Amino acid sequence: MAGSVGLHRVIEPPGVLPQAAWRLDASPEIGPDEVRVRVQRLNLDAASYRQLAEKHAGDGARIRAEVLDIVGTRGKMHNPVTGSGGMLIGVVEQVGPESSLPVKPGDRVATLVSLTLTPLRITDGLRGWDGLSEQAPADGTAILFGRSIVGVLPDDLPPELALAVYDVCGAPALVDRIVRKYRDPTVLVLGGAGKSGSLSLAAAKRAGARTKAVVVSAAERDALRAAAVADEIAIADARDPVAVADRAGTADVTVVCVDVPGCEHGAILATAPGGTVIFFSMATSFPAAALGAEGLAADVTMLVGNGYVPGHAEFAVDLLRTTPAVRALFEARIAGD
Known part of the structure; x- marks a missing residue:
């Protein structure tokens, strides 16, 4: 059970589940029941983005910097004020041999679980995002657990549209x-x-x-x-x-x-x-x-x-x-x- 819910990824405080944790281990090496996703786009939830935009008076550069700081500090996108995160889309890179998730390498997917419990690394500094919208182009890695939820993106919808729908499904x-x-x-x-x-x-x-x-x-x-x-x-x-x-x-x-x-x-x-x-x-x-x-x-x-x-x-x-x-x-x- 501990592996399937990601307990081994919790750095602090010990003994809590990933959503309640202050900090997660977002290293890209996967366990036997984990899946690694190459991140392509984040979708910050509306309450979190509104709080950041109001705090920084709509200054996109400062919003971007705070998102990077949150992810870098916490190993996940978990807004400490609103307690919320969002979700992401990306491409499956590696699937552990014991994973029960219905995906394979190369699948383009949306994570249907909150970023507040998803181990996340951002490796491009969010340089493709101006900070002025909820959706942020990104490069990095995310980890899904055995009890995570994931969906393969539909072929007939643009990825940005699918992400917006999945965010509130x-x-x-x-x-x-x-x-x-x-x-x-x-x-x-x-x-x-x-x-x-x-x-x-x-x-x-x-x-x-x-x-x-x-x-x-x-x-x-x-x-x-x-x-x-x-x-x-x-x-x-x-x-x-x-x-x-x-x-x-x-x-x-x-x-x-x-x-x-x-x-x-x-x-x-x-x-x-x-x-x-x-x-x-x-x-x-x-x-x-x-x-x-x-x-x-x-x-x-x-x-x-x-x-x-x-x-x-x-x-x-x-x-x-x-x-x-x-x-x-x-x-x-x-x-x-």
């Missing part, structure tokens, strides 16, 4: 699972115009739900309206609980996909008694969510979206393929970056 799959437990539900997505938000709306609509979204601007409203996955769209600051509840009304299932802190209470207030709140944002404060629900006497079930549902990658890619307007949202975001 857990969200729509879990939304689909939860929505199908209700009869004729209403689903509200906070941050509906983003990557995870738009796919969550598409999943809810496919599952037969009435869909509502909260976005922060008229531009996001117009873009989401064109995607035709939200029956209602409200403009509000998701950090303002009263505004969210007043403008969006209530829902049976509320999904939080906003990459800023402070959205917990609005989501709870907008969820009907007996409903479910799904938190997919890494900016979520779970103490604030738990205590807020208690303080509001809210009879709601609150779920942490952990990023993994069996078949989640295939489910998300199929949504993208069958919902062209959502694909257009993703492509516009990548082009804007």
Whole structure:
């Protein structure tokens, strides 16, 4: 078990799993059940990138320097402020003889586990990245464990697009699972115009739900309206609980996909008694969510979206393929970056 979960890669503190570790051994030599990937592109998660961009006032060079410092210090991309990381794409270089992962050398893959637990070395100084987008061209090595999750990139999607979808593929799959437990539900997505938000709306609509979204601007409203996955769209600051509840009304299932802190209470207030709140944002404060629900006497079930549902990658890619307007949202975001 220790090998399959990467315990032997933990440098400090001893005895914890790789995600909880402060520092990992990112050396490229692999163990018998490990896989080494030649890194081609990183995708920083939205909450982490936003925190870095705000800290450095959008200075790309300083953002790049801090990412290099984090990886060099910790042996993984694990933002010490947000606690989040992202994921990557690359080419499989070597597969250990005891590896159970369904890949072979030469496969172009996306890691479907967080960079916060993936041993990572950057060898090119991120010189191909200007620091001004979540996706960073890179060269280096990453290590996958026996219990890691990995997907071979689909041939019909550009790698940048596939990476963007895989980064959030857990969200729509879990939304689909939860929505199908209700009869004729209403689903509200906070941050509906983003990557995870738009796919969550598409999943809810496919599952037969009435869909509502909260976005922060008229531009996001117009873009989401064109995607035709939200029956209602409200403009509000998701950090303002009263505004969210007043403008969006209530829902049976509320999904939080906003990459800023402070959205917990609005989501709870907008969820009907007996409903479910799904938190997919890494900016979520779970103490604030738990205590807020208690303080509001809210009879709601609150779920942490952990990023993994069996078949989640295939489910998300199929949504993208069958919902062209959502694909257009993703492509516009990548082009804007």
